[in-house]
Amino acid sequence: MSESEQPDFQPKENRQVPPGIKILVAEDEESNFRYIEKLLKKAGFDLFRANNGLEALEYVEIDNKIDLILMDIKMPVMNGVEATRAIKKIKPSVPIIATTAFAIPGDREVFLNAGCDDYIPKPIRAGELIDLILKYIA
Numbered sequence: 001m002s003e004s005e006q007p008d009f010q011p012k013e014n015r016q017v018p019p020g021i022k023i024l025v026a027e028d029e030e031s032n033f034r035y036i037e038k039l040l041k042k043a044g045f046d047l048f049r050a051n052n053g054l055e056a057l058e059y060v061e062i063d064n065k066i067d068l069i070l071m072d073i074k075m076p077v078m079n080g081v082e083a084t085r086a087i088k089k090i091k092p093s094v095p096i097i098a099t100t101a102f103a104i105p106g107d108r109e110v111f112l113n114a115g116c117d118d119y120i121p122k123p124i125r126a127g128e129l130i131d132l133i134l135k136y137i138a
């Protein structure tokens with residue numbers, strides 16, 4: 001399944017997204033970002049984008065009101081693992097969910113050891129992502 005396909009997310013009665021939740025999406029690939037953007041905006045989240053890990057770090061340095069970060073791992077300039085380590089040093093409380101395609105066995109542990117709170121593989125399933133986000137912002 002291509003990530004550029006239409007998101008399949010249909011709100012369920014038991015999924016309540018509170019207003020004003022700010023999600024920073026660190027994602028270098030345009031089509032991946034557009035997919036995630038559509039899905040999360042439809043669910044009612046406020047979206048911000050970083051094009052690489054360094055931008056994500058810089059964003060957190062200037063804006064302390066980010067509620068959660070969705071962190072792509074494979075990015076130029078600074079990858080998601082390095083960015084997570086750096087962000088957790090200055091803001092340990094912000095939940096970070098790592099995401100990547102073609103993860104190999106053991107990758108999950110690498111991401112969690114870097115400080116990621118959780119991991120979701122690509123292609124991202126809408127309902128799964130929303131539920132995971134809600135788990136960490138509740």
Ligand SMILES: [Mg+2]
Pocket residue numbers: 027028029072073074075
């Ligand atoms: Mg990438």
